[in-house]
Amino acid sequence: MVLIRIHQVLRVLEICGTFTSTWPPKSTAGKREIFLRDLGWTLATLNVLSSLPPLILGAWYSENDIIRMMKALSELTALMEVLFNLILCRIGRSRLQKLLAQLRNFLEHSELHERHIIQKYINRYLGFYAFVGISYILAAITFSSGPLFLPINLPMEAWYPFSIETPYIRGILYILQVFAILQTGFCITVDFMIAMFFWYSAARLEMLGQEVQQITHENDVKTCIKKHQEIISFVDEVQHTVRYLICKSNVTMASAVICGAFPLIHKQPLAGTAQFICMVLGGCERLYITAWPADDLAEISQQIAWSAYSIPWFEKSHETITNIYIFIQRSKKPLLISMGGMFPVLSVQYYANFLKTISSYFMTMRAAIAE
Numbered sequence: 001m002v003l004i005r006i007h008q009v010l011r012v013l014e015i016c017g018t019f020t021s022t023w024p025p026k027s028t029a030g031k032r033e034i035f036l037r038d039l040g041w042t043l044a045t046l047n048v049l050s051s052l053p054p055l056i057l058g059a060w061y062s063e064n065d066i067i068r069m070m071k072a073l074s075e076l077t078a079l080m081e082v083l084f085n086l087i088l089c090r091i092g093r094s095r096l097q098k099l100l101a102q103l104r105n106f107l108e109h110s111e112l113h114e115r116h117i118i119q120k121y122i123n124r125y126l127g128f129y130a131f132v133g134i135s136y137i138l139a140a141i142t143f144s145s146g147p148l149f150l151p152i153n154l155p156m157e158a159w160y161p162f163s164i165e166t167p168y169i170r171g172i173l174y175i176l177q178v179f180a181i182l183q184t185g186f187c188i189t190v191d192f193m194i195a196m197f198f199w200y201s202a203a204r205l206e207m208l209g210q211e212v213q214q215i216t217h218e219n220d221v222k223t224c225i226k227k228h229q230e231i232i233s234f235v236d237e238v239q240h241t242v243r244y245l246i247c248k249s250n251v252t253m254a255s256a257v258i259c260g261a262f263p264l265i266h267k268q269p270l271a272g273t274a275q276f277i278c279m280v281l282g283g284c285e286r287l288y289i290t291a292w293p294a295d296d297l298a299e300i301s302q303q304i305a306w307s308a309y310s311i312p313w314f315e316k317s318h319e320t321i322t323n324i325y326i327f328i329q330r331s332k333k334p335l336l337i338s339m340g341g342m343f344p345v346l347s348v349q350y351y352a353n354f355l356k357t358i359s360s361y362f363m364t365m366r367a368a369i370a371e
Helices: 006-019 031-060 066-091 093-108 112-144 167-186 188-213 218-265 270-309 318-331 348-370
Strands: none
Touching: 006 093, 006 112, 006 167, 006 188, 031 066, 031 167, 066 093, 066 167, 066 218, 066 270, 093 188, 093 218, 112 167, 112 188, 112 270, 167 188, 188 218, 188 270, 218 270, 218 318, 218 348, 270 318, 270 348
16 A cells, blocks of 8 residues: 655645645745735636636526436535635635644654554544545546537637637637636545544544553643643634635535536536546535534544543642543543535535435435426
C-alpha cells in the first residue's frame, strides 16, 4: 500500500485550492503573492458570474426540452457551488489561515507516535476520498471534452444573445467555460480541507485519550485538561468558519443530483451519459466527505470521558479529583458539527436522510413532469 503523508495531503490541497482561489495564503506571504491571489480570485469570480446568465437563459429557452433544461439547471447549480465557495472562502480567509497555521505548527512539533495516529486517519479516509476526487475530475474532463464527442458547440447548455459561429468567439467562450468547469471539479478540495480539520481534531482527541491513560502525576491532569480545552476551541473555530460552506452544499448538491439524474433516465449518447453519471455520483458522495469524519469526531469526543474515568482518581488530592470530575462531565458532551442552524447536526445518519430526501424529491419531480 502506498503511504500518503500528511505533508503531501496538505501540498496537494494547497495546489488545487490555489488553482480554484479557495485556499488562503500563508501569514508570511508577501504583497506580490497576495495581489496575485486576489487577482486570481477576482478573475475566477467574474468568470463564474459571467457564466450564470447564459445558463439561466439556456434553461429558460429549453422549457420545451426537459432534458436540455435539466442539463442547464444541473450545470447552473454546480457553478453556484463554485461561486459560494469563492465568496465564503474569501470572507473566512483569515480564519482558515489561522486554522491551517495551527495544524502546520502541530505537525512540525509532533512526536513519532502522534504522526502514526495522524497517518492512521489518513489511511482510513484515503480510498474513499481518492474515489470522490477522481469522480469530480472525470466529470470535469468529460464535460470539457463534450464538443469533441457530441453534436454541440460548447460544453455547457448555455444560450448567448449573439452568434457564436465565429471561430474566435467560440474559442474564447470554450476556454472560459472549460475554466469554469475545471473549477467546479477541483472545488471538491474545499470539502477535503473541511474534512481534514475534522479528522485532525479526532486524531488529536485520540492522542489525548492515550495520554490520559498514562497519567502518573497530578500535574499531568491539568496538562490534559488544557489540551482538551485547546482541541475544543479549535473545533469551535472550525465550526464557526465552515458551517455555511457545509450548509450550502446541502442545497447545491441536492439540486445538482436531482437535475443531473434526469438525463440518465432518458436515452442519451454514451458521452452524455458518462458526463452525468460522474456528476450524480460525485454529488451523492460529496456530503459524506465531511459527514464521515464529523461522525468520528463526535464519537471519539465522548470516549475521552471513559479514558478519564479509568484514572485511579480516588488516590489523588481533592483538587485533582475535582478537575477529573469536571473533565469527565465536559467530555460527556460530544463535539457536534452544526450547519448554521438550518439543518440538523452533520453526521452519517443525517447523510443517509439526505440521500433519502433527494431520492424522494427526484421521484416526485419525475412523476410531475411525466404528467
